[in-house]
Amino acid sequence: MEELVARSNRLGADPRNTNYAGGNTSAKGSDVDPVTGQPVDLVWVKGSGGDLGTLTPAGLAVLRLDRLRGLVATYLGFAGSAGSGGAAREDEMVPLLDHCLHGRGGAAPSIDTAMHGLVDAAHVDHLHPDAGIAFATAADGEALTKECFGDRVVWVPWRRPGFQLGLDIAAVKQANPRAIGVILGGHGITAWGATSEECEANSLEIIRTAQAFIDERGRSAPFGPAIDGYAALPAAERGERAAALAPVIRGLASTDRPQVGHYTDSDVVLDFLAAAEHPRLAALGTSCPDHFLRTKVRPLVLDLPPTAPLSDVVERLRELHAAYRADYAAYYERFAAPDSPPMRGADPAIVLVPGVGMFSYGANKQTARVAGEFYVNAVNVMRGAEAVSSYAPIDEAEKFRIEYWALEEAKLARMPKPKPLATRIALVTGGGSGIGRAIAHRLAAEGACVVVADRDASSAAAVAAEIGGTDVAVPVTVDVTDSAAVRAAIQATVLAFGGVDLVVNNAGLSISKPLLETTDADWDLQHGVMARGSFVVSRAAAKALIDQGMGGDIVYISSKNSVFAGPNNVAYGAAKADQAHQVRLLAAELGGHGIRVNGVNPDGVVRGSGIFAGGWGAKRAAVYGVPEEELGAYYAQRTILKREVLPEHVANAVFALTAGDLSHTTGLHIPVDAGVAAAFLR
Incomplete structure (x- = not known):
């Protein structure tokens, strides 16, 4: 088992060998049956949904070989013969397969388990390398396989993964004793060996030999000549155009259900879109089942040059999107049977924009990113197939059988229920400490993708790292008083996750002084960060939210001081009152776009607060005549509930406002002050 996991990790770590979560590996051996005390022959095989690169022993399914191979008689009984009737x-x-499992725990067996159990070899690898799939999708793939490999690798025509495919491969191995593996038409490769080392070496030999054949024998421009005017835009201009288009495209891709996005401008994508054959090849769709289950059968491709006016591009994208949805619905109607699962949605998962790049979509960031990676795999496959032959993927009827397979539907049904903020993309200003940090953590815990924005780059990075990897949270450095920096932060947000849904204006500071000691600079600083800063952030965010057309939330972290006249606090209180009225004004103005604007009015948050740690706490403690370390308790005692307000309490209010139960609420301020009667809203 240890050898199997190590081999799997090595193979899965190199994208030339297989795509993320693609393929599976196995090893046969024996163990002692704890019931009988006798040896029992077993097969360990990567389970359903796992990834070779990160596989652990817990990701393996363990099955008894005698019972697994005993299923052959059951299958042939279904068929009445060894022919296709069993399909x-x-x-x-x-x-x-569940009745063949050995022991407790382990992963669920995948559809490819029969292949691993029935092939008479101690070790088996099934992989999805780009070079191998290029042969598998070439119009004359069988002849190319013979020419490239001789009798060391055998062609197996396309068959949907399952028990019969396992029987087919087992028969090929038995009939071809010199063979080290097979090319599976339209699918990938399978290799075997007597030892783990031999199996891995055979897998790598197939992949590297196929790639060398393509490199040595292939045409130099398999995608055809470059199209005038379709070359990639310069990097800075490309990023600007991508950021402008991302909310629009995400809104279109979310017509049936909200999606998270991923953007890439890799050379592979840009070169493909600059070549003359890209419209024809993209229309043929992807082939490997692993690919099109993530990417849909084909992408949406913009047919305008990258220098076209932005307004023309947006209009054309809307037209192409409507046509895409009609075509997908027609595809479903052509092949759906009475017992087919309902259509899952007609929006594209991949949108290609010449000169700009690729936008990919999924139910979360990882799914969106992997969909994009898989389309890059598909482009590499097309390049290889076109270099030595012509690209000829499996037909649409077969693709439909895979896409709407009852087993695939059952797999989707087993997925856990989405969290309340799943698919939502949040930007939190002042997210590097205190209340902002608590809000960022809470939103991420409830399923949101979070951009942690802070003037302090290291603090933003630290909080994003606490939350998780870049599929969940990313940091952005921004001074909210700088309009250009705020615009850049919104651009970074939409490029990181596809768009924006939830903006929290939390950045703030405070200087506690009596009126006569408050300087112009004190006033300007506090109003610059909180009053002006909130306005600048809301303005930039509203542009993206409106372009996206999916509604959204803007939440202001104001203060009880927006309505409570506390001593020695004129600049801070006035800035917070400005924020409070922005909530009302923007709620009225943006409601027609489905954008809700609400506020939270906390009492003084002492513990965990960046503001209080920066000297504000000492000044407020002096005002009230209490030791600074007792300021939180002092605030608590003056409230009705006698409770101290903490950062997570403010985060709770933000979640309550944005999680859906208050979908018809806008222009509201929620007090989070444990009850300060003087701050009651009237």
Whole structure:
């Protein structure tokens, strides 16, 4: 088992060998049956949904070989013979794999388990390398396989993954004793060996030999000549155009259900879109089932040059999106049977914009990113196939059988229920400490993708790292008083996750002084960060929210001081009152776009607060005549509930305002002050 996991990790770590979560590996051996005390032959195989690069022993399914191979008689009984009649009963074989499991725990067996159990070899690898799939999708793939590999690798025509495919490969190995593996038409490769080392070496030999054949024999421009005017825009201009288009495209891709986005401008994508054959090849769609289950059968491709006016591009994208949805619905109607699952949605998962790059979509950031990676795989496959032959993926009927396979539907049904803020993209200013940090953590815990924005780059980076990887949270450095910096932060947000849904104006500071000691600079600083800063952030965010057309939330972290006249606090209180009225004004103005604007009015948050740690606490403690370390308790005692307000309490209010239960609420201020009667809203 340890050898299997190590081999899997090595193979999965190199994208030339297989895509993320693609393929599976296995090893056969024996163990002692704890019931009988006798040896029992087993197969360890990567389970359903796992990834070779990160596989651990817990990701393996362990099955008894005698029971697994005993299913052959069951399958042939379904078929009445060894012919194709059993294909109609393939789905009935999958649940029977559970009855072959050995021991407790382990992963669920995948659809490819039969391949690993039935092939008479101690070790088996099934992989999805770009070079191998290029052969598998070439119009004359069988002849190319013979020419490239001789009798060391055998061609197996396309067959949907399942029990019969396992029987086919087992028969090929038995009939071809010199063979080290097979090319699976339209799918990938399978290799085997007597030892783990031999199996891995055979897998790598197939992949590297196929790639060398393509490199040595292939045409130099497989995608055809460059199209005039379709070259990639310069990097800075490309980023600007991508940021302008991202909210629009995400809104279109979310017509049926909200999606998270991913953007890439890799050379692979840009070069493909600059070549003459890209419209034809993109229309043929992807081939490997692993690919099109993530990317849909084909992408939406913009047919305008990158220098076209932005307004023309947006209008054309809307037209193409409507046509894409109609075409997808027609595809579903052509192939759906009475017992097919309902259509899952007609929006594209991949949108290609010449000169700019690729936008990919999914239910979360990882899914969106992986969909984009898979389309890059598909481009590499097309390049290889076109270099030595012509690209000829499996037909649409077969793609539909995979996409709307009952087993695929069952897998989707087993996925956990989405969290309340799943698919929502949040930007939190002042997110590097205190209340902002608590809000960022809470929103991420409830399923949101979070951009942690702060003037202090290291603090923003630290909080983003606390939350998780870049599929969940990213840092942005921004001074909210700088309009250009705020615009750049919104651009970074939409490029990181596809758009923006939830903006929290939390950045703030305070200087506690009597009126006569408050300087012009004190006033300007506090109003610059909180009054002006909130306005600048809201203005930039509203542009993206309106372009996106999905509604959204803007939340202001104001203060009880916006309505409570505390001593020695004129600049801070006035700035917070400005914020409070921005909530009302923007709620009225943006409501027609489905954008809700609300506020939270906390009492003084002492523990964990960046403001209080920066000297504000000492000044307020002096005002009230209490030791600074007792300021939180002092604030608590003057409230009705006698409770101290903490950062997480403010975060709770932000979640309550944005999680959906208050969907018809806008222009509201929620007090989070444990009850300060003088700050009651009237």
